[in-house]
Amino acid sequence: MKTIPILSSLLAAAVAASIGTTQAATLETERYSIEVNALVDGLANPWGMAFLPDSSLLITEKGGALKHVKLDGTTRTLTGVPEVVAVGQGGLLDVAIDPDFAENQLVYLSYSEADPAGGDGNSTAVARGELGDNGLENVEVIFRGAPKYNSRQHFGSRLVFSPEGHLYITLGDRGSRMQDAQTLDNHHGKVVRIWPDGGVPEDNPFVDTDGALPEIWSYGHRNVQGAALHPDSGELWTVEHGPKGGDEINIPEAGSNYGWPVVTYGVNYDNSIITRETHKDGTEQPFYYWVPSIATSNMMFYTGDAFPQWQGDLFVGALRGQQVARLDMEDGRIMHEEALLTDRVGRIRDIEQGPDGYIYVITDDRNGSLVQIKPAE
C-alpha cells in the first residue's frame, strides 16, 4: 500500500507522478479527518471502475485495457475487451456489473467504437460479456450510438442500472454536432434507456414518436460523464460536463429536454457566446450548476457507515477542478458545497463507494492511481 504525499496546491499538478511515495496524507475536512491512500498506481488514464462482490474491482483504461485490481494492489489485465477507438476523449470508458452478476457474471463496457461498416465515423457503444477466469467471454454489442461521426470529442458515458433493471447509458453531443442534442433522430447529447440485452423498453418516452430513436430517455445534454441512482428515490441523477462554465447536475425525466445548446449557463472555451439565454419554455433547468466549471466527471451518493455525517450526500469528481465536490443534501436540496482533496490527488475521473464504506477515486493521468479515502484514526 502506498500513500499520497501532501502537496502544496501550486505543486500538485506538476508532481502527479510522485503519487506513490510513502508519506502519509491525512487531510482535514469540515466533518472528518480523512486518510488518503493511493492503493494502486501505474494505471494508464483509468476511466471507469466497478466493485465486484469479492471487493476487488474492474477498472478500465482509456487506451483499451480492462484491469482486475485487488485492494492489496494486485493487478492483472483481462481479455475479451472489444476494440476501441482510442482517440481524443474516446477509448474504453465505463464499466458496470449486472445487478444479477452473482448469477450471470455479466459485465458491461461503454467505449468508442469504429463504424462496423468501415466508414471513418465512430460513436459510443456498449458491449457485455461474461467474466471468466481470464476476461470477458461471449461478448455482444447491445447498443451502438447513431450516427457514427468522425469526432474525437464528447462520448459520455456512464452506465447505471435502474431499480427495475433498465440500463441507462449517458452520452455526449460529439462536439461539433451539438445541435443534434435538440433533435430526436440521433443519439448525440442524449441519455438512453435500454434493457440489458439491448431491447427497447416499451414505455420509453419516444417509442411512438415518428422519426425518433426509441432508446432515447432524455435529450438536450452536452456531455454526460457522470450518473448515479438516488439511493432513496431510485431516480437517475446525472452530471454533465459543460462548456466554460455550466457544468450541470440534472435529474433526467422521461422525454424531457435539458436545453443544450439552446440554453446554458456557460460560454465557449474561447469566451464566445453560445447563447445569452438560460431559460426557455420546454426546457428544464439544471438541479445545480457550476460557473466556472470544475470539469465534472462521475458522481456518487454516499450511503456507507464509515462517514455517518456524509450519508445521503452527493459527491462529484472534477478533472480540471482537481477535487471532489461534496454536496450536503437535506430533504432533496443542496445545503452546502465543500471541496475535498483539492489539488491533492489530481484529476478525478471516477468515484465509487466501496463495500467497506470507504470512498474510492481514480485519477486521470498517464500514471493514474486508485485512491482510497477513509476516516483517519
Next chain:
Amino acid sequence: MKTIPILSSLLAAAVAASIGTTQAATLETERYSIEVNALVDGLANPWGMAFLPDSSLLITEKGGALKHVKLDGTTRTLTGVPEVVAVGQGGLLDVAIDPDFAENQLVYLSYSEADPAGGDGNSTAVARGELGDNGLENVEVIFRGAPKYNSRQHFGSRLVFSPEGHLYITLGDRGSRMQDAQTLDNHHGKVVRIWPDGGVPEDNPFVDTDGALPEIWSYGHRNVQGAALHPDSGELWTVEHGPKGGDEINIPEAGSNYGWPVVTYGVNYDNSIITRETHKDGTEQPFYYWVPSIATSNMMFYTGDAFPQWQGDLFVGALRGQQVARLDMEDGRIMHEEALLTDRVGRIRDIEQGPDGYIYVITDDRNGSLVQIKPAE
C-alpha cells in the same frame, strides 16, 4: 455622484477610504456587466436602510443617528431617535417603514436599549414614530427584548412586515448567553412576531405555553442579522451570522427550533468545538449554510426589471466576506452561488432593492457608503 475605483482584492481593505474618487467601476458578473457607484459616502457605520415612497432613503448609523438621504447625495440628520447603547455590536440598527406609511408616516427602528430601570443590562428594542419634517414624532417603544443583559454582542436585528401586517423582529443570543436560545423564557436567539403596536398575535405559537414569552415565533438562532419576505410565498426567510463556519439561511416556521447551540455547522472562533453534532430530533436543518463563514448581514430577494435574469434570486450581504452572494433560485432550490463585488466595496451591512430596480448596499465602515448597482450601459 461619486464612483468607486477598481481596486485589486489585495488593496481593497486598506483603501476603503478611497471610495469616492471619480474613477468608474464596471464589473463583470456571470449574467451582467454592472456599474457600481458610491452615491454617498461619509456615513458612520451605517447599519440599516429603507426606501421611502419618494425614492429617498432612511439610513441608520450605528452610533445613533438616523439620516435622510436622497439619491443625489443630499443628506440630513433627523431628530427624535431613541437613545441607544452604542457599544460593541450595539447601537442604532435596522429601520423599516410601515406598510401603510403613505397614510400613517410610521417608521420603525431597532436598537440596543439600556435598562429603563437603571440596571447595567441592555437588549434589543423596537420603537416607532411618525416621520415629520425634521424627524420622528410621538415615538413609542413597542418591543423590549428580555431579559436585559450586560453584553456588547449579538443584538440581531432586522425588521420585516408579514403580508398580514405582523412585524417580525430578528434577535441575537447575546453571546455568552447562547444557551438561552434553547429556552422560551427569554428573547435571546429568537425571532419574534408582534403587531406593529406591540400587541401579541393570538395565533403566535407559544401564547398558550406556560413560562414561554408569547412574542416568540421561532428559536434556536444565533444572531439573525438578515431577513426578507419571499416575494411569492410571503414566508419569512432569515440569515444568521454563525460562529466560525455555519452562517445559515433559515425559513423560520412557527414554533420551530433552529438548533443553536445544540447543533451547528460551525466551531468557535478559537477553533474549539461547540458540538460535533449537526442533526438532532426536534431541530430544523438550515435551508443553506456557509463554511467557512462569509459573515452574513442582510438579505434581499430581487424582483426588479433592471436585471431580469436575477429575478427571484436571493442576495446576501457579507461583512468579513466583503461580497454579495447571489443565490440563483429556481423552483424553491438554490442552483448556484455567485460572489459579487468581492473585495470591491468593503463590508456589506445592508442590501435593498430600490424603486428603480437597482440594488443598493451600505458598507460597514467609519467612512461608510451608499452604493448603487445598475446595469452597465
